[in-house]
Structures are given as structure tokens and as C-alpha cells.
Amino acid sequence: MTADPATTPAAAPGAPAAAAPGAEYADTASAAYRSILQIIETIEPRIADATRKELADQRDSLKLIASENYASLAVLLTMGSWLSDKYAEGTVGHRFYAGCQNVDTVESVAAEHARELFGAPYAYVQPHSGIDANLVAFWAILATRVEAPALAEHGVKHVNDLSEADWEKLRNKLGNQRLLGMSLDAGGHLTHGFRPNISGKMFHQRSYGTDPNTGLLDYDAVAAAAREFKPLIIVAGYSAYPRRINFAKMREIADEVGATLMVDMAHFAGLVAGKVFTGDEDPVPHAHVTTTTTHKSLRGPRGGLVLATEEYAPAVDKGCPMVLGGPLSHVMAAKAVALAEARQPAFRAYAQRVADNAKxxxxxxxxxxxxxxxxxTDNHLVLLDVTSFGLTGRQAESALLDSGVVTNRNAIPADPNGAWYTSGIRFGTPALTTRGFGPDEFDRVAELVVDVLRNTTPEGSSKAKYTLAEGTAERVRAASAELLAANPLYPGLTL
Incomplete structure (x- = not known):
């Protein structure tokens, strides 16, 4: 039986490891990290010290940030190698630098795991982050839907072969396409057309929201907006929507108006990989292009990837140098390791626990x-409206942090406090589930969260200042310490 990376100290941060497979590697991992930190210390001791403190802080706090998790020790160690020293612009077998045969292997293995894990025809594992993955996707769609037809019309194969006049016309056309994405306050992401973000500047954009009474997606309203706006791209996916999406319906809407359906599954990719989301709730069979990060619920290194149909694969494959610089070969290697972990049966059990714990x-x-x-909720995140406690999101976030509960403030639909102070707190269950927390522990965490918020009082008219009742932080930290001690982070790892 294959060990779950979430429950073995050799591979990941999990529950008590006394009987866990792989426990024999705890001493090896400890020795490796001690050696690494000792070497760093000889050059810049402040960095070694901050690294040690970060582990201590993560061990001693309730991490409830929906976009964070704990990568396995195998994933973390993979990033610290000489693969970092390679320039490998281009793609497998077609590099702009010599000597990339080992990078070709790394990228090929990572892409293979991504294709098999998600059932996608094509996978591109070079993006450095989620926004990079989305930029690659946007420009691949523009290249396929706008640039390629223009080149064919003029009987040329490359933009350099266009006359200056035709090039100016194409540039104007590329810069005036339409994008329809989920609004930020409804749970969408900055990169889905938010005007201050590059996505909002690249496109003539419009947003769709949620039903003002239920907070749920109204597919009829999305369809009506698409018919009226006629976008080239419809973006589905979310960063703060606590429900599942019917991607079959989103594809029907896209097909009706001739739009490309792009899905950003950065937040819930782990639930897709773990087969918690299947059928109409699995975006990969329905989207033309799917993007994701590789951390969050997927529990890998910080980075991104793009999945695509065969139609869009050639353009996506030109992500470097179209949008990206040299790929981070050491991170691609870590993606390969994380994706291999996610293909194990134990990951499916983990993903189901994430959803069960959120509920x-x-x-x-x-x-x-x-x-x-x-x-x-019916995914991995919970969005709490803190106005019922008389607080802003910023006040609630700070009071919880004082008490050892790490969260992030988040806008809610029609948020009266805007995107900075907000009226909500977003919680996620992936990280503490990795540590071994179950439904009973999460019920106790809910009790602690409410305890903090009920004992927090705003100061005057300030949206940031607050007073936390005496003894609250100490009481909650003590209760948290019991939960954390029973579910240690990287058990057996000593520095």
C-alpha cells in the first residue's frame, strides 16, 4: 500500500507518525535540512534564522488560508537543486540553449503526470505562477482565435511577414477583444478581468456576478450577459466562491455565443485531481483551456500549469518566449514530484477529507x-460575513491573527467596505487537513473563531482598529495548541 504523503514525515506534513509508513526517513530529512540551514548560515544567518522561524510559526498556528497548504518534504527538497542553474527557454526538444537534455526529461515527466492526472490532451508546466498561467492562456487564445486567422487571410505564416499596415490592424484587433469573467466581489479573481489587473487592461471586459438573494451563480443571467456582450473568452472559476460550478452549462453558454471557455481552477485543482469534482463539475472535459496553480489544494510547489485541447496546444506551447521567460527547471521538477503524489490513491482520500472538513x-x-x-459550502472554502459581529474583514483578520488563527480578509458580494477593508473572512481547509485535522477538530476550530469574533470590538469609526477582550487571545492560543500538538506539522523533523 502506498503511503499518503500527508501522513508520513518522510514526504509530507501529516498526522502523528509513530506507525506511519516512511517514518524511518524522518532522521534523514532532519539531517538534510540541518545541513542546508548550516550552509546558508555561513553566508547570511538572517535568512537561515527566518527559515527556522517560519517553520516554528507554521507549526504553532492554525493555518486557514484557502490558498495555502503544506508541500511534502520530497517536493520541498526537489526545489533545492542545481536544476535551478539552467536556462531552458523554449520547450522540450526545441530550446534556445544547448545542454538542456535533463530539463527536457524533467519537463516531459511533469507534463506526463499532469495529463494523466487530469485527463487532458496537453499540459504545459512552465508557468511560474497562476497569473503567468492565465496570461499564457489568454495569449494562446488570442493567437489561435485572432492572430492565426489574420495570418491565413494574408497568406503568411508569421507576424514578421505582415506589412506594417496589416500589422497595425492586427495589433488593434488583438487589443480590442472581449472577456467575460466572474466579478471580484462575487468570488472571482483579479486575473478574470478586474480593471486594475493586466487582464482588465488587455481586454474590453465585463463581469458576471451571483444572485443577490442566494449568492449563487445564475446560469441564465450569465447566458444573457454572454448573448448581449458576445465575448471572445468566457472565464469560469473562482477564488472565493464556496460552491461548485456546472462547467457543462458554462460550455453550452460559450458555444452558443462562439466564445472560448477558459477555466481557472487554481483553488480547487486538488478536488479535481482527487475526483471529488467529477462529471459536469470537472472543468477539464468541458473547457478549451484550463489553468491552475500547483500549490493550494494540489499541495505542490508554488507555480502554475495550463491544460488545453489539441486546438490550443500549439499556441500554449509557445508560452515561452511569448509571455514567459526562462522556465524554472527546479520548480518543474518539484511539480513532477507533487503531481506523482497526487496520482496516488491516498490523494483521493485526502481530497475528500478536504471537502468533508469544509462542510x-x-x-x-x-x-x-x-x-x-x-x-x-460544497468545496474547500468558507466565506464568513463578519458584519453580523459588527466588524470589518480587516478587523476580524487581525484579531484572529492575534489569537493564532491565520486567515485572510475577503470581499463579499456587494461589499460595502470595498476590496481593502472588506466585510468577509475567507477560510480554507486544505492545510489543516494535510496536518490530519478531521470534522471534530474543525468544529472546535469554528468554536474558537466565533469566540474571537464575539470578543472583538471596533474602535470608534475606524475600519482597521479594534479591541480584543482581555484573555481571549491567550485562551484561543491554548486551545489551538492542543489541536496542533495532536496533529504535528512534519512530524519527526527536527532542526
Whole structure:
């Protein structure tokens, strides 16, 4: 039986490891990290010290940030290698630098795992981040839908072969395409057409929201907006929407108006990989292009990847040098390791626990009088409306941090406090699930969160200042310490 990387100290941060397979590697991992930090210390001791403190801080806090997780020790160690020293612009077998045969192997293995894991015809593993993955996707769609037809019309194969006049016309056309994406306050992402973001500057954009009464996606309203706006690209996916999406319906809408469906599954890729989302809720069979990060619920290194149909694969494959610089070969290697972990049966069990824990956490908040956007969750995240506690998101976030609960403030639909102060707190269950927390522990965490918020009082008219009742932080930290001690982070790893 293959060990779950989430429960073995050799590979990842998991629950108590006394009987866990792979426990024999804990001493090896400890020796490796001690050696690494000792070497760093000889050059810049402040960095070694900050690295040690970061592990201590993560061990001692309840990490509930939906976009964070704990990568396995195997993934982390893979990043610290001489693969970092290679320039490898281009793609497998077609590099602009010599001596990239080993990088070709790394990239090929990572792409193979991504294709097999998600059932995609094509995978591109070079993007350095989620926004890079989205930029590659946007420009691949523009290249396929706008640039390629223009070149064919003029009987040339490359933009350099266009006359100056025709090139100016094409540039103007590329810069005036339409994009329809989920609004930020409804749970979308900055890169889905938010005007201050590059995506909002690249496109003539419009946003779709959620039903003002339920907070849920209204597919009829999305279809009506698409018919009226006629976008080239419809972006689906979310960063703060606590429900699942019917991607078959989104594809029907896209097909009706002749749009390309692009899905950003950065937040819920782990639930797709773990087969919690299947059928109409799995975006890969329905989207023309799917993007994701490789950390978050996928539990890998910080980075991105793009999945695509055969139609869009050639343009995506030109992500470097079209949008990206030299790929990070050491991170691609770590992606390969993380994707290999995600293909193990144990990862499916982990992904299901993430969703089960989110539901338990939401129910724990609701039964204690908290108000949740959409009234609950059926994915990995929970969005709490803190106005019922008389707080802004910023006040709630800070008070929770004082108490050892790490979260992030987040806008809610029609947020009266805007995107900076906000009226919500976003919680996620992937990280603590990796540590071994179950429904009972998440119910206790919900109790602690409500305890903090009920004992936090705004100061005057300030949206940032607050007072936390005496003894609250100490009480919550003590209770958290019991939960954390029972579910240690990287058990057996000593520095």
C-alpha cells in the first residue's frame, strides 16, 4: 500500500507518525535540512534564522488560508537543486540553449503526470505562477482565435511577414477583444478581468456576478450577459466562491455565443485531481483551456500549469518566449514530484477529507450564529460575513491573527467596505487537513473563531482598529495548541 504523503514525515506534513509508513526517513530529512540551514548560515544567518522561524510559526498556528497548504518534504527538497542553474527557454526538444537534455526529461515527466492526472490532451508546466498561467492562456487564445486567422487571410505564416499596415490592424484587433469573467466581489479573481489587473487592461471586459438573494451563480443571467456582450473568452472559476460550478452549462453558454471557455481552477485543482469534482463539475472535459496553480489544494510547489485541447496546444506551447521567460527547471521538477503524489490513491482520500472538513467547519460556524455567504459550502472554502459581529474583514483578520488563527480578509458580494477593508473572512481547509485535522477538530476550530469574533470590538469609526477582550487571545492560543500538538506539522523533523 502506498503511503499518503500527508501522513508520513518522510514526504509530507501529516498526522502523528509513530506507525506511519516512511517514518524511518524522518532522521534523514532532519539531517538534510540541518545541513542546508548550516550552509546558508555561513553566508547570511538572517535568512537561515527566518527559515527556522517560519517553520516554528507554521507549526504553532492554525493555518486557514484557502490558498495555502503544506508541500511534502520530497517536493520541498526537489526545489533545492542545481536544476535551478539552467536556462531552458523554449520547450522540450526545441530550446534556445544547448545542454538542456535533463530539463527536457524533467519537463516531459511533469507534463506526463499532469495529463494523466487530469485527463487532458496537453499540459504545459512552465508557468511560474497562476497569473503567468492565465496570461499564457489568454495569449494562446488570442493567437489561435485572432492572430492565426489574420495570418491565413494574408497568406503568411508569421507576424514578421505582415506589412506594417496589416500589422497595425492586427495589433488593434488583438487589443480590442472581449472577456467575460466572474466579478471580484462575487468570488472571482483579479486575473478574470478586474480593471486594475493586466487582464482588465488587455481586454474590453465585463463581469458576471451571483444572485443577490442566494449568492449563487445564475446560469441564465450569465447566458444573457454572454448573448448581449458576445465575448471572445468566457472565464469560469473562482477564488472565493464556496460552491461548485456546472462547467457543462458554462460550455453550452460559450458555444452558443462562439466564445472560448477558459477555466481557472487554481483553488480547487486538488478536488479535481482527487475526483471529488467529477462529471459536469470537472472543468477539464468541458473547457478549451484550463489553468491552475500547483500549490493550494494540489499541495505542490508554488507555480502554475495550463491544460488545453489539441486546438490550443500549439499556441500554449509557445508560452515561452511569448509571455514567459526562462522556465524554472527546479520548480518543474518539484511539480513532477507533487503531481506523482497526487496520482496516488491516498490523494483521493485526502481530497475528500478536504471537502468533508469544509462542510463540518461551515456547520460549526452556522450553529454558533455566524452568517456565511451562500449559507454554506460544497468545496474547500468558507466565506464568513463578519458584519453580523459588527466588524470589518480587516478587523476580524487581525484579531484572529492575534489569537493564532491565520486567515485572510475577503470581499463579499456587494461589499460595502470595498476590496481593502472588506466585510468577509475567507477560510480554507486544505492545510489543516494535510496536518490530519478531521470534522471534530474543525468544529472546535469554528468554536474558537466565533469566540474571537464575539470578543472583538471596533474602535470608534475606524475600519482597521479594534479591541480584543482581555484573555481571549491567550485562551484561543491554548486551545489551538492542543489541536496542533495532536496533529504535528512534519512530524519527526527536527532542526
Amino acid at each position: 463540518a467547519f461551515a456547520e460549526g460556524l452556522l450553529k454558533r450564529g455566524a452568517r456565511l455567504v451562500t449559507g454554506g
